[in-house]
Amino acid sequence: MALIEGIFEPGLAVTSVDWVLNWARKRSIFPMTFGIACCAIEMMAAGASRFDLDRFGAGAFRATPRQSDLMIVAGTVTFKMADRIRRLWEQMAEPRYVMAMGACSISGGPYHLHGYHVVKGVDLVIPVDVYVPGCPPRPEALIEGLIRLQEKIGTHTIAKTRDNFGLKKKL
Amino acid sequence: MTESGRFLIGILLFAAAGVALGLGALLFGKLVRPRNPGGMKDEIYECGEPTVGPAWVQFDLRFYVVALLFVVFDVEIAMLYPWAVIYKSLVAQGIGVAAFWEMMFFFGLIVLGFLYLWRFGYLDWVRATGDEET
Amino acid sequence: MTVLEIVDILKHRFGADLVGSVVEGTHPHVVVRAEKLVSVCEFLRDDEKLRFDLLRCVSGVDWMGKNLIEVSYDLISIRFGHALAVKVILDRAKPQVETVSGIWQAANWHEREAFDLVGVQFVGHTDLVRILMPEDWVGHPLRKDYQDPVEYHGLKVKP
Numbered sequence: 001m002a003l004i005e006g007i008f009e010p011g012l013a014v015t016s017v018d019w020v021l022n023w024a025r026k027r028s029i030f031p032m033t034f035g036i037a038c039c040a041i042e043m044m045a046a047g048a049s050r051f052d053l054d055r056f057g058a059g060a061f062r063a064t065p066r067q068s069d070l071m072i073v074a075g076t077v078t079f080k081m082a083d084r085i086r087r088l089w090e091q092m093a094e095p096r097y098v099m100a101m102g103a104c105s106i107s108g109g110p111y112h113l114h115g116y117h118v119v120k121g122v123d124l125v126i127p128v129d130v131y132v133p134g135c136p137p138r139p140e141a142l143i144e145g146l147i148r149l150q151e152k153i154g155t156h157t158i159a160k161t162r163d164n165f166g167l168k169k170k171l
Numbered sequence: 172m173t174e175s176g177r178f179l180i181g182i183l184l185f186a187a188a189g190v191a192l193g194l195g196a197l198l199f200g201k202l203v204r205p206r207n208p209g210g211m212k213d214e215i216y217e218c219g220e221p222t223v224g225p226a227w228v229q230f231d232l233r234f235y236v237v238a239l240l241f242v243v244f245d246v247e248i249a250m251l252y253p254w255a256v257i258y259k260s261l262v263a264q265g266i267g268v269a270a271f272w273e274m275m276f277f278f279g280l281i282v283l284g285f286l287y288l289w290r291f292g293y294l295d296w297v298r299a300t301g302d303e304e305t
Numbered sequence: 306m307t308v309l310e311i312v313d314i315l316k317h318r319f320g321a322d323l324v325g326s327v328v329e330g331t332h333p334h335v336v337v338r339a340e341k342l343v344s345v346c347e348f349l350r351d352d353e354k355l356r357f358d359l360l361r362c363v364s365g366v367d368w369m370g371k372n373l374i375e376v377s378y379d380l381i382s383i384r385f386g387h388a389l390a391v392k393v394i395l396d397r398a399k400p401q402v403e404t405v406s407g408i409w410q411a412a413n414w415h416e417r418e419a420f421d422l423v424g425v426q427f428v429g430h431t432d433l434v435r436i437l438m439p440e441d442w443v444g445h446p447l448r449k450d451y452q453d454p455v456e457y458h459g460l461k462v463k464p
Contacts, residue, residue, distance in 0.1 A: 002206065005205075064216060108464060
C-alpha cells in the first residue's frame with residue numbers, strides 16, 4: 001500500500017490525483033519479454049512497426065522483472081517452467097500485472113486434455129489480470145488486451161473505500 | 172540591494188529550485204508508490220533460477236594488469252605535455268638537444284617496462300596454463 | 306541402394322544377430338539383438354557402401370501387452386540417400402541398452418527423451434537426466450500404464 005492510500009475520503013482532490021496517477025501508470029506500461037512459445041512471435045509482431053505497441057507507451061520491453069510492470073505470458077507453461085514463472089512474478093515490483101496471452105497460458109490450450117508436461121493455465125501459478133484468447137491471438141487482439149488492462153488500471157483509487165478501510169490492501 | 176547581492180540571490184534561488192525539483196520528484200514517488208517488501212522479491216535475480224553461491228567473487232586479474240598499465244602510461248603522457256609545451260622555448264635557449272634526450276631517456280625506461288610485459292605474455296588475454304609453460 | 310541390398314549386407318556381416326527385418330511398408334527396419342547394437346551401428350556408420358551418417362530419431366515404444374519396450378533408431382545417409390531403421394526389443398521390467406551417443410552425437414538428447422518418457426536406461430550415457438519433465442518428476446509419461454500425479458509443487462496437474 002502506498003503512503004497516501006486509504007487515508008482520504010473520495011472527493012474532488014482525490015479523484016484528480018487518482019486520474020493523474022492512473023494516467024501515468026497506464027500510458028507507460030513496461031512489459032517483460034516472456035515469450036515462451038509461438039505466441040511470442042505474435043507479441044514480437046505487435047511490438048514491431050505495423051502494429052506498434054510503442055504508440056500505447058508499452059513498447060519498452062524490459063528483460064528483467066525488476067524494471068517491468070506487465071508480464072505477458074506468451075506461450076505454453078510447462079511444469080519445468082512453472083517454478084521459474086512464480087519466482088519471476090514474485091520478483092516484479094508492484095504495481096504489477098499479468099496478461100495470459102494465447103490458449104496455452106489461459107487453460108492449457110491444445111494440451112488441455114492429454115498434456116502431461118503442461119500446466120493447465122498460468123493462473124494456477126500466478127494471478128492473471130487480462131486473458132487474451134487465440135492460438136495465437138493476432139497482434140490486434142493483444143493490443144485489445146492491453147487496452148483492457150489500461151481500463152483496469154484506470155479503476156484503481158487511492159481513496160478510503162469499504163475494501164481497504166483500515167486494512168493493508170496489496171496492490 | 173547591490174548588483175552582486177542580487178546576482179547571489181539569483182544563483183541561490185536557482186540552486187534551491189533545482190534541488191527542490193529533484194527532491195520533490197523523489198518525495199512524490201515515496202508517497203504514491205506501493206511498498207510490499209519481503210518474500211521471494213528480495214532474492215537475487217537470476218532469470219527465475221535460485222542462485223548458487225555468492226555474487227561477490229574475486230575478479231579476473233587480467234583487468235588489474237590492464238588498469239595498471241593504463242595508469243602508468245597516462246601519468247607518463249601527463250609528464251610529456253608540459254615538456255612538449257615548452258620545448259620550443261628550450262630549443263630557443265640552446266638546450267633543445269639535451270632536453271630531447273632527457274625525455275627520450277624517461278620514455279625509454281617506461282617503454283622498457285612495457286616491452287617486458289609484452290614479451291613475457293602478461294598482456295595476452297588468453298594465457299597458457301602453468302603446466303604448459305616451459 | 307535399396308533396402309533389400311542393405312539388409313543383405315547386414316545379414317552377411319552379422320548373421321544371427323539380426324533377429325528380424327521388414328523391408329516393405331512405410332518403416333523398413335531391421336531388428337537386432339540389444340547386445341550387438343553398438344557394433345551394428347558402428348558398421349552402419351562406417352561401411353563404405355552404407356555410410357549412415359545421420360541419426361534422425363531415437364524413439365521408445367511401450368508394448369505393454371507383450372511386456373516389451375522397443376527402441377527404434379531412424380538412420381539416413383546424407384551421401385547416398387538411403388534410409389533404414391534399427392530396432393531393439395527390450396524387457397519391460399528392466400529396459401537397458403548401450404548408448405549410441407558415441408557414434409552419433411544426436412543420440413545424446415534423443416536418448417534423454419526416451420529415458421524421460423519411456424524409462425529406457427542407456428548404459429554409458431554421459432548425462433542421463435530428464436529433458437522434458439522437471440527433474441523431480443515421478444513416472445514415465447508415455448508408458449501405457451502411466452497415471453498423472455494429483456499435484457506437483459502445489460500445482461494441480463489434471464485440468
